[in-house]
Amino acid sequence: MYYMASTELGDRLLSSLAGEYGTPLYVYDGKMIAERYDAFYSAFSGRFANVRICYALKANTSLAVCSLLRDLGAGADVVSAGELKTALAAGFSPEDIIYTSNSKSDSDLALAVDAGVIINVDSAGELESLGKIAAGRKKTARISFRVNPGVNPKTHPKIATGLAESKFGLHIEGGLALAAYRKAARMKHIAVIGVQAHIGSQIQDAGNFVDSARRLFDFALELKKIGIALDFIDFGGGLGISYQGAKSLQPEELAKALEPVIRDGFKRLGYRPALVFEPGRYIVAESGILLTRVNSVKKTPYKNFINVDSGFNTLMRPAMYDAYHRVRIVGRKGSSETYDIAGNVCETGDILARDRMLPKARKGDIIAILDTGAYGMSMTSSYNSQTLPAEVLVRGKRADLIRQRGEQDDLYWRQKIPEDLS
C-alpha cells in the first residue's frame, strides 16, 4: 500500500525557491497531489465500477492546483458561488461539479441552475426557492439533498459536521429528509438524482465512514420504497491526515472497510448508484510547505521565540483550530533548543508552533511549516495589512509561480476616500 508522510521536496530546492520568490511562500508538490488523487481513486475504482472523486476546492482553491486535479480526472465539490465559478474557470465540466452549502442565495441558486451543476440542497426552504428559480428559467435543476445521518465522529468540535445540532443538512431522524425527497419528486423542474452526507473533517477512524455509509444505504432503501432511485450516493469527504507525520488512515484501508457495506447496500437496493467521494485535505495537505523567514530570535525568561515573517493571516490553522504542524529549519540539522515559532500578527495567540526542539535558529533562516497544502492559502487574509503570500507548484524539475506575491496596492483595491477626507 502506498504511503509517504509529507512531500519529499528537498532543502536545496526549498531554499532556492525562497530565494527566488521571497517569503512567505507556499510550495506544492504536484507529483504528490497526483499520487494522492490516484491512491484515492484507485482504492475505490479497483473495487467498484462507477466511482467519482470530487475534489473539495475549499482545501486549496488555487487555479493551478484545481486545474491539475481536473487534468487528473477529478470532479469538483464546491461550497459557494465563488468556488463554482472557480471550478468552471479551472475547466471542470458542470456535470462534474456538485455545489453544497447550508446558505445559498437566490442568485447563487440561479447561477447553479444556469451552469447546470448538481445542487446539493440543504433545506426544505431552499428546495422551494430552487423550484421557483428553475421554473422561472424553464430549466430542470438536478439535485441531491445533504442529509444529516446523526453520526458523531471523534474530531475537533469546530469541524465535526454530522452532529445532531449541526447547521448542515436535513435530518434523517424524524423523517425530515424523506419528506423533502417526497416533495422534490413531485416538483416539475427538479430532478432528484442523489443523496449526500458529510460527517466532518480530519477523520481517521474508518468506522465513522462505515456508519455513515450504512445509514445512507438504509436511507436510499427508504427512498426506493417511495419510488425514488438515485444516480449517485455521495459519501462526502473528511479523510484526515496525520499532522504528526504518523501513518494515517489511507484510502485503500477506507475502501476495504467500506466494501462490505457498499456491496451489501447494492444488494439491498437492487441497483448500483455511482459512488461519489469529496476528499480535499487528503489530496493536497501533505503536498504543501509554507516557507517563512526568521526575522529575529528572542530569548525571554520564559520562552525562546523565533519571530518569522508569517502569521495567522498566512496560516490560520494553529490560531483557529489549535492545529499542530511540523516545522523544521531548511538546511539545518539537529535539535538543541526549544522554541515557539511566533507569527508577525499583533496578537498573543499568533504562535505558529509551540515548544519545538530545533537546531539553534539564526536570523535569515528559512522555516518550513509542513502539511500546509490544505486550508493554508485558502484561509489567508490581509489582517494587519499584510499582503498575500506567493505560491509555487513544483512538478518534477519544473517549478511554476502560480500566484505572484501580493503588493501594498492590493490592500487599497476597491477602497475610496471621500473627497473631504482625502
Add this chain to the structure above:
Amino acid sequence: MYYMASTELGDRLLSSLAGEYGTPLYVYDGKMIAERYDAFYSAFSGRFANVRICYALKANTSLAVCSLLRDLGAGADVVSAGELKTALAAGFSPEDIIYTSNSKSDSDLALAVDAGVIINVDSAGELESLGKIAAGRKKTARISFRVNPGVNPKTHPKIATGLAESKFGLHIEGGLALAAYRKAARMKHIAVIGVQAHIGSQIQDAGNFVDSARRLFDFALELKKIGIALDFIDFGGGLGISYQGAKSLQPEELAKALEPVIRDGFKRLGYRPALVFEPGRYIVAESGILLTRVNSVKKTPYKNFINVDSGFNTLMRPAMYDAYHRVRIVGRKGSSETYDIAGNVCETGDILARDRMLPKARKGDIIAILDTGAYGMSMTSSYNSQTLPAEVLVRGKRADLIRQRGEQDDLYWRQKIPEDLS
C-alpha cells in the same frame, strides 16, 4: 459622562443602504467614531498637558476611517510595514506614527527608518539589526522599547498580551529591558525617546491599566538613574467595550483612575514625558454594523437556523474568539423564536450568533450584527472563494461608499495557470 451603547443609525437608513449597496455590508457611523475619539482625547487632555492618542489601525484599516481619525487629530499605532504605508497613505505625519511588532524584517526596519516614524523595538536582536540599518543609511532611528510589565489582565487568553509567556516585548523582570536601554543609549544612530507597554485587549478593569502605568513609571525612574530621560510614555491600548451593550469602562473613568499614578509618576520622575495611548477597538467597534441578508430559514429537530450571506470569512470574531455580538432583524420588532445565525462558510463552527430570541425571520430579511466596527473588515478573508464585503461611512445625512464590493476576478488576481494546465 458621555455614554451610548452602539451606533444609533436607524433601521430605515440601514435597510436602504443594504438595498443600494447589497450585502454583506459594513456600515460605520462617523459621528460616533468622532465622539469616541473626542471622549478619549478629552478625558486625558483635560487632565494633562501633553497627550497623544495614536489610533490602532489594526482594528479598522479602511483608508476612509483612518483619514477621519487623522482629521480628528489622532496619531497612528501601526503593527506592520503594510499598516505603516497605509497610515502614510491616509495622511498621518511620520512623527505621529509608532510602529510596534514582535517580528520586523530588515526591510520593514529600513522602511520605518526612511519614513522617520517612531520604532517600538521588541528585542535585543531587533535593536542590533536596527542599529546597523540606521548606520548604513546615515540616519538616526527614534525608538522606544516595548516592555513586558508582567501584568495579567482578566481577558480572553488569546488576546492577553502582558502575560509572562507572551511573545511581545522585553521583560522588566530580570533586567532585560534595562539592559536593552543601556545598550541603545550608547548606539550612535539610535535615539531612545520612549517606553511602551500593552497588556492586552478588551480590558474593562481600570486596575489593570493602573498596575501597568505604575510599573512603567517605576521603570522610567530606573532609566533616569542611568541617565535616560523619555519624551513619552506609551500606555498602549486595550480599553474594551461591552459586546452585551452594557456600560463598559469609559475613558473618563480610566483617566480618573490613572490620574493619581501619573501625577505621582511625574513627581517621582521630576519631569513630564508626553502621555501616549493606543486605543483601537474603543474608538471604532461600536460605530460599526454588519448587514447580512437571510438566504433561508431552517428548522431542525434540535435548532432553528437563520442562514445568512456572511460567514467567518466576513466576521471572524465569533469563530475565532467565541465572541458575542448582538444581532437584530432590521425593521422588525418582538422576540418570538430562538435562532442560531448560521454563516455561509462550509464549516460547522461557522455560527455568527447562538440561541438568540428574535422576531420570526423570513428569507430576505436583513440581519444587523452590532459592534463590528473593530476587527470586522480588517480580518476578512476570501475563504470559500467569497468576495470581500463593501463598506459605507455614514456622517450625518451623508453616506459614502468607502469600499466597493469585491468581485470574482479579485480572487484570480495575481494567479497564473501554467500553460500545460490551462
